[in-house]
Amino acid sequence: MYTVPKLTDFSARALDEAKEELLAAMAVEAGDATDGPALEEFRNRWLGRKFGLVAQVNELWLKAAPGSAKREAGQRVNEIKQRAEELAEKHVKAIAKSILNARLRAETLDISLPGIERPLGVRHPVLRTLDELISVFVKMGYSIAEGPEVESDYYNFEALNFPPNHPARDTQDTLFIANQEQRAQRDRLLLRTHTSPVQIRTMEKSAPPVRVICPGKVHRNDAPDATHSPVFHQLEGLCVDTNITFGDLKGTLDHAMKSLFGSAVKTSFRPSFFPFTEPSVEVSISCPFCGGKGCRPCKQSGWIELLGAGMVDPNVFGFVGYDPKKLSGFAFGMGVERLAMMTYNVDDIQQFFYGDMRFLEQFA
């Protein structure tokens, strides 16, 4: 590494030689200073006020020079100092530029690259079907009521007039929460098997008249196959007022089915049984696909069974403190997946729950 030599010869020639040697060393060292810290070191080594090499040159060459050589020596010392400052300055700029270039390279954006695609989501076909159903009844003045999916035996069965030994209460059909043997039967918790408990809860909370629909998820202890799923959705409805008749039930459901499937659709009512309605009916619609001639969705019969319905059993009113002598009403319910399968021509209910994009993308 370069050190400043003491001079014995102060002639112009000797001074120039010493100067050239020093400048050559300085140029090499400046060239090596390629980043901020190295440059700082260069500055300290050469331009440090007390011990820098330029200060040493001042001591050893100028102050030590005999009077006659002072002018010559001073000139060179100044040149050296100026040169050192220039080099430092030049390098600051070069380093700043190289830092900027590195940043620019790192932040380069290739606008010819394909972008990141973020596909828009859409409603699941089951929820879309549910939304359509809801909007039909909302237009008819029904409001929406919701309730818990974990229910008590009382709300799911007892208040809906299920007799104590009704087979629906059997664990074959119902998923009970474990370890509740200590509890009274009516307090035992289960996953609701229908949305009907919401009807009870609604009547408990509000005085008649009542017009609500209860959409939601329900659970059954069913093994999954093409037409069964342990989880599915229902939409139920309840209308209670004075002088509600079976004619109102028929008119309401007929209007709803025509809104959903077109005005050419006919409805048919057949006697049936549910614990919470009396009389009870199964409601079918004329097949909207073949117009009643017979096709695959209607199994060649021309009719598709879609709803259960009936006049609210007076016993149910007794559970919620409504007066069955003054009030009457009807209730109805349907499975949403079944309707979605029909609407979208899906032959396996499990497809709705797999989350397989190849299936779901068809509805986007």
Ligand SMILES: [Zn+2]
């Ligand atoms: Zn048909």
